[in-house]
Amino acid sequence: MRLIFIGPPGAGKGTQAKVVCNYFNLQHISSGDLLREAIASSSPEGEKAKQFIEKGLLVPDEIVVKIVAERIRKIKGFVLDGFPRTLTQAEFLDRTLDSLSISLDRVFNFTVSLSKVIERLSGRRICSNCNAIYHIKNIPPRKEGICDRCGGRLVQREDDKEETVRKRLKVYQKISQPLIEYYKKKGVLVNVDGNMEVQELFERIKESLRRYDTH
Numbered sequence: 001m002r003l004i005f006i007g008p009p010g011a012g013k014g015t016q017a018k019v020v021c022n023y024f025n026l027q028h029i030s031s032g033d034l035l036r037e038a039i040a041s042s043s044p045e046g047e048k049a050k051q052f053i054e055k056g057l058l059v060p061d062e063i064v065v066k067i068v069a070e071r072i073r074k075i076k077g078f079v080l081d082g083f084p085r086t087l088t089q090a091e092f093l094d095r096t097l098d099s100l101s102i103s104l105d106r107v108f109n110f111t112v113s114l115s116k117v118i119e120r121l122s123g124r125r126i127c128s129n130c131n132a133i134y135h136i137k138n139i140p141p142r143k144e145g146i147c148d149r150c151g152g153r154l155v156q157r158e159d160d161k162e163e164t165v166r167k168r169l170k171v172y173q174k175i176s177q178p179l180i181e182y183y184k185k186k187g188v189l190v191n192v193d194g195n196m197e198v199q200e201l202f203e204r205i206k207e208s209l210r211r212y213d214t215h
């Protein structure tokens with residue numbers, strides 16, 4: 001089974017991807033992780049990506065798609081988490097899948113309210129020393145502002161500040177609209193409510209995938 005999860009930051013895609021992969025025995029592919037791995041392994045595409053990142057530029061779609069394609073070539077079932085991000089990436093991806101004679105089963109579009117995203121992201125704290133992630137409500141550290149693991153100081157990332165979150169969401173809405181339309185036309189799009197709690201949402205996703213469920 002091949003799935004794509006699209007949605008704004010804070011919509012719960014990553015958490016849901018882990019649960020779904022675990023249940024259906026799929027591989028969780030986050031393009032961010034793949035990019036970091038490619039760079040660390042100094043693969044040819046990784047080397048190219050690194051040059052853009054070092055200049056503070058976005059890695060071009062074609063390179064990102066090649067890195068993702070390299071991985072999906074080798075596995076049977078996957079959840080692509082947060083990829084494709086743009087219509088161009090989606091078209092590149094389709095060509096790659098066609099050349100491998102494989103097709104997508106579903107694209108889950110996570111929608112979420114602004115207030116929920118702000119609640120989830122603006123409560124996030126990260127250890128300035130070991131990068132452990134906390135949440136002031138959901139995963140609080142034992143001692144306020146201090147990392148349980150290493151005693152480092154917890155900070156809020158610039159990306160998670162309320163004003164930045166609002167801006168990121170606006171940008172997301174704009175670039176994702178053509179992507180959503182594209183998958184809708186292909187007949188594979190399923191809208192899901194990212195405001196739901198993890199288990200409740202998982203039940204919905206499972207329901208829409210029941211013909212693949214062999215449990």
Ligand SMILES: [Zn+2]
Nearest residue numbers: 127130147150
């Ligand atoms: Zn720490």
